[in-house]
Amino acid sequence: MTSPVSRHRRTSLVDRAASDPDVPLVVIDLASVESYLLVRRLSYLAVEQDGAVWCPLLSGPASLDLAIDEARTHADRLQLPFVRPQRHPAPVPRAMRIAALAAAQSRAAIFTVQATRLAWSTGADLDRLELGAGLEEPDSEDDPEGYLSLMAQKIGVDVSDAKLAAQEGSEWDLELRSIAGGLAELGIHAAPTLRWRGSLYTGLAAISGVLARSESRLVAEP
Amino acid sequence: MSEEDQLGVPALKLLAEKSMVAVLRGLADGALRPAELEQALPDVGHSMAMRRLRQLLDSGLVTYEHRPGQPPHPRSAPIPHEAHYNLTDAGRMLLEVIAEAARWELAWCSQDERRGPPGALAIKLAADHHTREISLLLADGPRCATDLDERAPGLGRSALRRRLRELVLTGLLEQRTRGRVPLYELTAGARHLALVGMLAGRWESQWSRPEQ
Numbered sequence: 001m002t003s004p005v006s007r008h009r010r011t012s013l014v015d016r017a018a019s020d021p022d023v024p025l026v027v028i029d030l031a032s033v034e035s036y037l038l039v040r041r042l043s044y045l046a047v048e049q050d051g052a053v054w055c056p057l058l059s060g061p062a063s064l065d066l067a068i069d070e071a072r073t074h075a076d077r078l079q080l081p082f083v084r085p086q087r088h089p090a091p092v093p094r095a096m097r098i099a100a101l102a103a104a105q106s107r108a109a110i111f112t113v114q115a116t117r118l119a120w121s122t123g124a125d126l127d128r129l130e131l132g133a134g135l136e137e138p139d140s141e142d143d144p145e146g147y148l149s150l151m152a153q154k155i156g157v158d159v160s161d162a163k164l165a166a167q168e169g170s171e172w173d174l175e176l177r178s179i180a181g182g183l184a185e186l187g188i189h190a191a192p193t194l195r196w197r198g199s200l201y202t203g204l205a206a207i208s209g210v211l212a213r214s215e216s217r218l219v220a221e222p
Numbered sequence: 223m224s225e226e227d228q229l230g231v232p233a234l235k236l237l238a239e240k241s242m243v244a245v246l247r248g249l250a251d252g253a254l255r256p257a258e259l260e261q262a263l264p265d266v267g268h269s270m271a272m273r274r275l276r277q278l279l280d281s282g283l284v285t286y287e288h289r290p291g292q293p294p295h296p297r298s299a300p301i302p303h304e305a306h307y308n309l310t311d312a313g314r315m316l317l318e319v320i321a322e323a324a325r326w327e328l329a330w331c332s333q334d335e336r337r338g339p340p341g342a343l344a345i346k347l348a349a350d351h352h353t354r355e356i357s358l359l360l361a362d363g364p365r366c367a368t369d370l371d372e373r374a375p376g377l378g379r380s381a382l383r384r385r386l387r388e389l390v391l392t393g394l395l396e397q398r399t400r401g402r403v404p405l406y407e408l409t410a411g412a413r414h415l416a417l418v419g420m421l422a423g424r425w426e427s428q429w430s431r432p433e434q
Contacts, residue, residue, distance in 0.1 A: 043332035079410035081396035110334035114391045121390050121409070122397040135397065135404060146387050 029191035036116035054108035056099035095126035230423030283313035
């Protein structure tokens with residue numbers, strides 16, 4: 001097993017977002033198609049290694065989750081795969097607990113990229129990652145935890161720790177609720193939300209506007 | 223046709239060697255002495271920078287200025303440290319492959335997925351034998367894992383499935399279920415990555431293949 005993330009580390013993550021309004025804050029829900037459509041570009045704007053905070057929040061469906069044809073149009077425009085998960089837009093609490101673990105390791109962005117990519121490139125059920133996400137052909141030689149192993153590797157934890165984190169009642173379940181409480185105090189009740197330069201932007205359209213304004217700088221980067 | 227005979231593969235493999243992209247990019251803005259190159263690439267380290275410079279010199283991708291009348295430097299000798307090293311035309315055109323690879327990363331990768339100098343990740347993916355083999359098999363349309371396993375038996379069933387999952391998570395494959403059979407197909411990102419390979423092939427057909 002990998003070493004657990006300390007309570008101090010986790011508290012400081014939530015505190016940091018609350019205490020300094022200039023810290024970029026990204027709030028995501030793995031069940032939301034809007035998080036999928038935004039996450040790659042958000043990863044350049046709000047870089048965890050540079051101090052940005054990413055928080056998972058179990059949220060109700062965003063507007064595009066309820067207008068799936070419109071969501072498909074957005075995905076087509078971005079040339080992204082669009083295989084709607086069977087249970088979409090049902091919440092995915094097990095995966096969100098792993099996202100809470102990833103956030104504590106400052107690896108929430110990469111976890112969100114990979115988890116939403118998996119969900120919308122395959123139709124995977126993110127709440128059944130340890131069972132093969134409902135994707136695998138029956139094959140005795142195959143490893144049903146395959147996707148979970150690869151994603152746990154990206155966070156830097158053992159697959160067993162990721163499985164423990166996913167359980168209801170785990171410390172990461174409590175952490176997820178604690179994060180939700182902290183975000184509510186900041187006036188954030190839905191995902192995806194971006195706090196950028198002290199202002200809050202919720203939903204695909206609002207966040208895309210912020211991204212578009214900063215995109216020219218990002219494109220010139222390499 | 224062996225892998226090394228495929229157009230573009232030797233160039234991609236050369237570029238995929240550790241720190242090669244960094245060294246080529248380091249020389250992009252003009253001639254540098256080895257010490258200056260090292261200073262510009264603090265993450266590469268002295269011995270790796272010298273090894274790559276030697277390799278580029280031997281491949282004709284880099285040249286150095288030497289005093290008139292002096293014979294060219296023998297291949298086996300240590301590289302002259304006071305000379306200024308510069309990309310040849312062939313080396314400079316190889317930067318176009320790196321630039322396209324960097325564009326691919328910006329278009330398709332998240333910030334965390336890009337490691338090392340811009341372009342290095344895309345080149346590593348494009349140079350990977352199994353990634354290219356799977357991409358070629360899927361170029362004509364979707365296939366199931368069993369079909370891919372039969373057509374690319376070199377990997378083995380478990381390793382193939384692991385690689386397919388990796389490619390899904392990298393954004394190169396999507397999977398749709400037809401009937402009860404999951405079929406893999408290339409994403410737009412995978413087709414864009416093929417362009418990096420095509421540019422490497424075009425470079426090779428224009429310039430003699432680099433010596434390995």
